[in-house]
Amino acid sequence: MDLTTIAAELYAEPLDEFTAARNERAKTVEDKELAGQVRKLQKPSASAWLINMLAGYRAKELQGALALGESLRKAQDALDRKQLKELGTKRQALLAAMVKDGGLLGEEFGQKISASVATEVEQTLRAAMADAGAAAAVASGRLIRALTASGWEPVDLTGAVGGPFESHTAHSEGAGEPEDDAAAQARSELEDAESRAEQADDDAEQAGARIQQLKETRESLVARVKELRKRIRDLELDIDGIDDEADDAARERTGGPLSEGNEAGGRPCAKAIRQDDIGLT
Numbered sequence: 001m002d003l004t005t006i007a008a009e010l011y012a013e014p015l016d017e018f019t020a021a022r023n024e025r026a027k028t029v030e031d032k033e034l035a036g037q038v039r040k041l042q043k044p045s046a047s048a049w050l051i052n053m054l055a056g057y058r059a060k061e062l063q064g065a066l067a068l069g070e071s072l073r074k075a076q077d078a079l080d081r082k083q084l085k086e087l088g089t090k091r092q093a094l095l096a097a098m099v100k101d102g103g104l105l106g107e108e109f110g111q112k113i114s115a116s117v118a119t120e121v122e123q124t125l126r127a128a129m130a131d132a133g134a135a136a137a138v139a140s141g142r143l144i145r146a147l148t149a150s151g152w153e154p155v156d157l158t159g160a161v162g163g164p165f166e167s168h169t170a171h172s173e174g175a176g177e178p179e180d181d182a183a184a185q186a187r188s189e190l191e192d193a194e195s196r197a198e199q200a201d202d203d204a205e206q207a208g209a210r211i212q213q214l215k216e217t218r219e220s221l222v223a224r225v226k227e228l229r230k231r232i233r234d235l236e237l238d239i240d241g242i243d244d245e246a247d248d249a250a251r252e253r254t255g256g257p258l259s260e261g262n263e264a265g266g267r268p269c270a271k272a273i274r275q276d277d278i279g280l281t
Contacts, residue, residue: 003037007163010041011142012056014109015049041162047120048143050102050113055141057105058098065094066139069129076152091129095122120146131155140165
């Protein structure tokens, strides 16, 4: 059994069990040189381990993401803005789904996935979709550290994979003559446009959330106004009742009817006073 096979088996172990499993495995290898190489295999970071779990337990989903990345790279090479926008939208949705699924998978193995680890997982998947060499590293299931991408530049894979790994595929898709100045400028402009489009999508999402919040606040205030108007009408009816009782009492005291708007003796009746208070006279 070679180092690649042994490494693949070890990197599929639960994170907390890696070191013990590696040391125990090295003891069982008869070839001293190979045993030494096994002992030197580095424990993966939490995010790299989770990527390895996705490679082993969500292989179909991961391959789908890497295939989408290949399509994105081809669209980038062709400077196809429409295709890049469509695939970029799919990429965002796929990345979010895989990070969420990765978190659930980690919990199945007893690993609580922090926000920082989830961010590194997303960055690694994004790098794998942008670069063929990074895609090969992720697909190997032997990742040691998280990967990062800068635009469409080749991803640094130094010390990123446990065991033998050839990263020559990182440049195979773009092999050929160097780009001329015009093509390089067009590629740069396309990258900038893609970045601005993603930012615009984020801004639109935030604006939509703000609009929804304002709509809910308005609906709440409208309901409150209706409630207060009803309360005012109820209070006006209560005041009318009190005014009527006051006028009846005044009539009983004077022994005769009140003139319109006035009591006997020239004093205004209760209803007239209320109308004057609220500006109706």
